[in-house]
Amino acid sequence: MNISKYLDVSEEVSLAINENRPVVALESTIISHGMPYPQNVETALNTEQIIRKNGAVPATIAIIGGKLKAGLSHDEIEYLGKKGLEVTKASRRDLPFLLANGEDGATTVATTMIIAALAGIQVFCTGGIGGVHRGAEITMDISADLEELSMTPVMVVCAGAKSILDLGLTLEYLETKGVPVIGYQTEELPAFYTRKSGFKVDYRIDTPEMLAKVFHAKTETGLQGGMLVTNPIPEKFAMDYDVINNAIDAAIKEAAQHGVHGKDTTPFLLAKIKELTGGDSLVSNIQLVYNNARLASNIAIELSKLK
Template sequence: MNKYLDIALEVQEALENRRPVVALESTIISHGMPYPQNVETAIHVEQVIRDYGAVPATVAIIGGRLKCGLTREEIEYLGKKGTDIVKCSRRDIPVAISKKLDGATTVATTMIIANMAGVKIFATGGIGGVHRGAEQTMDISADLEELGQTPIMVVCAGAKAILDLGLTLEYLETKGVPVIGYGTEELPAFYTRRSGFRVDYQLDTPKELAEAFAAQRGSGLHTGMLVANPIPEEYSMDGEAINGAINEAIKEAAEKGIHGKETTPFLLAKVKDITGGDSLEANIQLVYNNAKIAAQTAVELCNL
């Protein structure tokens, strides 16, 4: 057991008894939306996972402790502090621990902590990736590096639509990460169901996902697996409208000199403003949908 890690009792008991567990990130709580909507969403995501037969394990860093599984009070605390909490990726973990800081975990850091605890499946909204213009800026999310070295299944709605999706897929291929379309041959683009880019494989049931992941683990491969689950049809946004909003947000970010880990929160907030809040509702619904598929897959994995 890692001496810096705290596993919630419910999560620990589930792991010891080979019951399904699904990890959740905390950046969506502190940086994804305003209070109290962020807390309400986080609690509801946990309930979706319970409804489909698994135990939720929301991940964060609190007072320098790596947490796998949070109490309601801890979720409330993160939600109220919001963007005052450090957004923690892999590079931030040592100082967050040594300085006893609070940290909201990104996809990469959630994967690390979940893997320490023994949780195999993680549900999120969308992963980070290669940013548009990365050939000049070299702005590539640490999420991709983590997928290349940490054996966790990540269920998402594709890469965030603010990214260069084609280059993101190329990067994942280089890292040996299989990109699985859940019921689709095409990579979903977060707010929309289609991107024009093909995934590596299409699988159509949670049992198939579990079998593929078990084969990956059993064969000694230490990469992650990315499952791209399209946003439900009724919440999918118009592709032309959302891309127009994204292009406008990217232009403003460049004009303001915003870069690094501040880029994604700025762009998502700007797109929300431009779309009149429609993008936030879409974001919430796709997270619920991913939690459902992740829980169903976790159950099937335990049944193998």
């Protein structure tokens, strides 16, 4: 396997990995597809700064010019932010084509996990994972994020599965694939914009130290796949459960009317929900990412002590 031909790890990230210092991976779809410019760039840079303040090294991940990049420069983040929806939203199936053609791609949870693992990064912070979409029994619309979690040894820190999904079926899928779902200081699965969903996680863990120990035990024993840590959005930024679910139902109905499907579904729904909530959902989205960055940094620090 000649991965060095395609993988480009920044000097800062490479040095941190070699010195066993804590590193936290970040996705880039949130930059290109998650929110408008310039808020996307501001959020990405702020998230990196939060990780640094908490004692870890940030590694924003993307595909640029046919290279798998782990650790973007400010200019590269700005480039993705301005290019926005023109950048390919890249999942596992897209990687060979982007690499062969020297193209750009913004990484989803799945592709961020792949590149993080190739670079030697074990902790990844994101907003929310993809999952089983509502109506998947007809459409078979299931995010590649779930399959990647079953295969790739990366701990994913998120605010739960996006509440636009069928959360019950998402949990069932993860159970079938042997992926543990952990609630950080909670027994209930958070649902992205809200702290409650009505569904229970597999395990509750209350400290970053114990989260690191559990993941370390998993990797030391050679068990395949990753681990999902769900971290509830801070109470002050959480949205009202009924308000957000009414907005989601309306957005899903409109998506069906317009024939939106596949990887266009999530960006369409998030944009529509932002419109229906008067922008409140975007504020919540940004704050939950910052909250996850703090926790991921603390886990990465504890994990580095165990190596």
